[in-house]
Amino acid sequence: MIIICGLLYRVFERDVSVGDAIWWAVVTASTVGYGDISPVSWQARLMAGLLISVMVLLVVPLITAHFASKLIVDQDAFRHDEQEELKQNLRRVRQLAEAIAEREGISVPDSAGPPSAPSNR
Incomplete structure (x- = not known):
């Protein structure tokens, strides 16, 4: 240029x-x-x-942004495959917890749904 x-x-x-x-x-x-x-x-x-x-x-802003993005990278952030592995492990833990609760006769609320509104009674 x-x-x-x-x-x-x-x-x-x-x-x-x-x-x-x-x-x-x-x-x-x-x-x-x-x-x-x-x-x-x-x-x-x-x-x-x-x-x-x-x-x-x-x-100049493009060059600055490029170098800033290299400095700001979070080394502790999970990669996509790590996130998927964590989700799979959590699903397995939930299945195991539900199986234990069922065997013990404990009712477990569905934690995957939206939170219920607090009761004013």
Whole structure:
């Protein structure tokens, strides 16, 4: 993107060398803006505004988000297969608990349903 904008800057501003045009694109994209080279034509100024906007509103936030997501990863979070294994184990424990309760003659409320409303009596 910097090279393309630099070459376009060279086309729009005819009295600038290719090296200076690339330098302008680097300085503009980084939003440093030394002021040693600045656009004169409306096309180059428009391109400068677009380059700055794209860098500030898209590229820099994407890079920042990428690195932030690498830092925020929860190493203790369960993977999908681990979650499925836990659910399967809990179902088996429930079956065993219901079998024991049935053998002992204990009634077990259905814990999988919604909670019942508290009684005001």
